[in-house]
Amino acid sequence: MGYVISFEEANKIFADLQDEYEIWAPKRFVGMGRYSDTDLIKYDKVSTVEEIEYMDKSDFPAKEVLTPISESMFYFTEDEFIESKATNKKLLIFMRPCDIHAQHHQERIYLQNGGYADMYYKRMNEKVKIVMMECTVGWDTCYCISMGANKTEDYSMAVRFEDGQLRMDVKDEVFAPYFEEKEEISFQPEYVEKNQLTLDIPEIPNKEVLTKLKNHPMWQEYNKRCISCGACTIACSTCTCFTTTDIIYNENSNVGERKRTSASCQIKGFSDMAGGMSFRNTAGDRMRYKVLHKFHDYKERFKDYHMCVGCGRCIDRCPEFISIVAAVNKMSKAVDEIVAEENK
Amino acid sequence: MNNIMKPTACKILEVIKESIHEYTFKVAVDMKIEHGQFLQLSIPKIGEAPISVSNFGDGWMDFTIRSVGKVTDEIFRKEAGDTLFLRGAYGKGWPVEQFKDKHMVIITGGTGLAPVKSILNLFYDQPDYVKSVTLIAGFKNEDSIIFKGDLDRWKEKFTTYYTLDKDQKEGWNTGFVTEFVSKVDFEKFGDDYEVVLVGPPPMMKFTGLEAVKCGVPDEKIWVSFERKMSCAVGKCGHCRIDEVYVCLDGPVFNYTQAKYLVD
Numbered sequence: 001m002g003y004v005i006s007f008e009e010a011n012k013i014f015a016d017l018q019d020e021y022e023i024w025a026p027k028r029f030v031g032m033g034r035y036s037d038t039d040l041i042k043y044d045k046v047s048t049v050e051e052i053e054y055m056d057k058s059d060f061p062a063k064e065v066l067t068p069i070s071e072s073m074f075y076f077t078e079d080e081f082i083e084s085k086a087t088n089k090k091l092l093i094f095m096r097p098c099d100i101h102a103q104h105h106q107e108r109i110y111l112q113n114g115g116y117a118d119m120y121y122k123r124m125n126e127k128v129k130i131v132m133m134e135c136t137v138g139w140d141t142c143y144c145i146s147m148g149a150n151k152t153e154d155y156s157m158a159v160r161f162e163d164g165q166l167r168m169d170v171k172d173e174v175f176a177p178y179f180e181e182k183e184e185i186s187f188q189p190e191y192v193e194k195n196q197l198t199l200d201i202p203e204i205p206n207k208e209v210l211t212k213l214k215n216h217p218m219w220q221e222y223n224k225r226c227i228s229c230g231a232c233t234i235a236c237s238t239c240t241c242f243t244t245t246d247i248i249y250n251e252n253s254n255v256g257e258r259k260r261t262s263a264s265c266q267i268k269g270f271s272d273m274a275g276g277m278s279f280r281n282t283a284g285d286r287m288r289y290k291v292l293h294k295f296h297d298y299k300e301r302f303k304d305y306h307m308c309v310g311c312g313r314c315i316d317r318c319p320e321f322i323s324i325v326a327a328v329n330k331m332s333k334a335v336d337e338i339v340a341e342e343n344k
Numbered sequence: 345m346n347n348i349m350k351p352t353a354c355k356i357l358e359v360i361k362e363s364i365h366e367y368t369f370k371v372a373v374d375m376k377i378e379h380g381q382f383l384q385l386s387i388p389k390i391g392e393a394p395i396s397v398s399n400f401g402d403g404w405m406d407f408t409i410r411s412v413g414k415v416t417d418e419i420f421r422k423e424a425g426d427t428l429f430l431r432g433a434y435g436k437g438w439p440v441e442q443f444k445d446k447h448m449v450i451i452t453g454g455t456g457l458a459p460v461k462s463i464l465n466l467f468y469d470q471p472d473y474v475k476s477v478t479l480i481a482g483f484k485n486e487d488s489i490i491f492k493g494d495l496d497r498w499k500e501k502f503t504t505y506y507t508l509d510k511d512q513k514e515g516w517n518t519g520f521v522t523e524f525v526s527k528v529d530f531e532k533f534g535d536d537y538e539v540v541l542v543g544p545p546p547m548m549k550f551t552g553l554e555a556v557k558c559g560v561p562d563e564k565i566w567v568s569f570e571r572k573m574s575c576a577v578g579k580c581g582h583c584r585i586d587e588v589y590v591c592l593d594g595p596v597f598n599y600t601q602a603k604y605l606v607d
Binding site: 073074076078079080081083113114116117118119120122207210211214240242243244245247253255256265270271272273275276277279280289292293297298300 | 345346347348349350351353386387388389390391392393410412413414415416427429544545570571572574575577578579580581582584586587588589591592604606607
């Protein structure tokens with residue numbers, strides 16, 4: 001059912017919803033950006049429509065609501081394990097279509113991979129209801145169409161932000177009571193139909209070609225360009241890797257916690273083992289590992305789609321202006337070269 | 345809700361000092377285990393690490409640990425009667441059913457002997473399980489030799505080549521394990537054999553190449569990998585190589601797959 005509501009009406013609905021829900025949306029933090037005089041846009045709890053940043057793309061993805069960059073798993077008192085607690089409320093999250101698609105990748109790893117379900121993810125994921133933020137234009141770093149992530153029907157409500165009012169598609173019955181006596185309209189959200197960037201993802205025909213691609217000189221470019229800061233993977237909507245660390249509280253060494261923190265395969269040390277063994281010791285090797293994971297290995301394992309939704313945040317965040325689109329297109333050329341050489 | 349990351353408290357029954365840096369911890373456990381699997385061992389406030397099971401029986405498991413990191417150093421301070429926290433067992437272990445009635449060639453480097461100790465004991469205790477066992481076990485030097493008693497015992501029933509990388513030792517060979525692969529008469533085994541390789545990555549790489557050079561087909565070679573892990577259940581991503589997760593699809597891999605994996 002479609003509705004049109006004023007910001008004032010929306011804020012009343014937000015107030016009612018907050019008895020049961022935490023409302024999360026992209027929010028602008030003025031002056032908090034990484035460079036002087038720039039803002040930061042990231043997910044945070046909101047209680048009014050005006051707090052939602054709906055004009056610009058958020059710097060960081062919606063995944064942070066469910067899997068924060070740092071999360072406590074257990075609290076220790078001597079050697080007793082006490083599980084951390086999650087919020088008691090349900091979660092209503094405003095997301096663009098790319099971020100919604102990314103949740104499927106998150107679910108696949110946290111809930112399905114290997115047949116093990118991660119409790120910390122599951123207990124949050126079960127609480128989620130999605131409000132899809134209509135996204136019809138995108139930005140110059142977006143390539144959601146190439147990834148098939150520009151459209152989705154996976155939402156409870158969809159919203160178009162207009163000047164002082166919202167047009168909404170309310171699909172999920174649980175939200176119908178909040179819209180009683182509101183003005184009904186016919187409304188269907190629209191989607192991005194054209195991106196400035198397109199991606200040419202190579203088909204890698206066999207393991208021999210794959211091995212040659214791994215050893216292709218194209219990756220050496222990143223030894224010079226990539227500074228291995230990990231900004232791309234932290235901003236990535238689909239990356240899930242983490243490291244667990246135990247800490248001891250300064251005030252009392254009998255008490256501490258086990259926490260997990262987002263990890264990046266782009267940072268040296270990701271694969272280091274006790275005893276000194278390490279793998280992928282150059283930025284080029286690490287770039288190869290990331291790009292092949294997203295555009296080959298993941299699909300090879302799960303068979304259906306690649307591990308990228310084309311949100312372009314990795315391109316936005318890279319301080320060295322490395323574009324994953326350019327990297328994949330280069331990889332495509334390299335595969336063509338290798339295949340042509342093999343067919344000689 | 346079931347929390348797969350939450351370990352169980354288990355009592356240490358015995359600590360056996362194998363060498364200066366390698367101790368075996370015998371722990372009372374009631375978890376199910378298969379040959380070649382591993383568990384996550386942890387100490388609250390210190391951390392967690394994946395450790396392979398070197399031997400097991402009814403209600404107990406052995407973990408042979410090298411003190412090379414924060415967690416393992418702390419485990420070394422533990423004594424019989426102390427507690428270790430365990431979760432698992434995880435991963436795909438040795439295909440022991442496939443090993444039945446075959447000639448087995450087992451090649452190990454250093455502590456790589458630990459993940460195969462339980463199958464060596466299986467073959468030792470049940471002589472009809474396999475047709476024969478050839479064990480090539482290499483160590484860096486005399487100080488790094490582990491399972492001394494077992495090595496002596498296995499000598500009685502198995503064909504053995506024990507070697508130190510560079511040092512001399514009475515009754516032992518000198519040289520890398522790769523140098524002894526060609527001493528195995530694979531032809532004599534016909535089609536009826538399997539090869540197991542475990543050790544540091546360079547050792548496995550070169551021993552694999554050497555075995556292939558000696559005419560061993562890829563599908564008869566089995567390796568066990570060791571990688572950094574935080575979760576051991578396919579979530580943290582640290583152990584992923586190409587499309588496989590060492591924690592889920594390994595640690596034991598057939599060489600047909602392993603030879604293509606590039607970290």
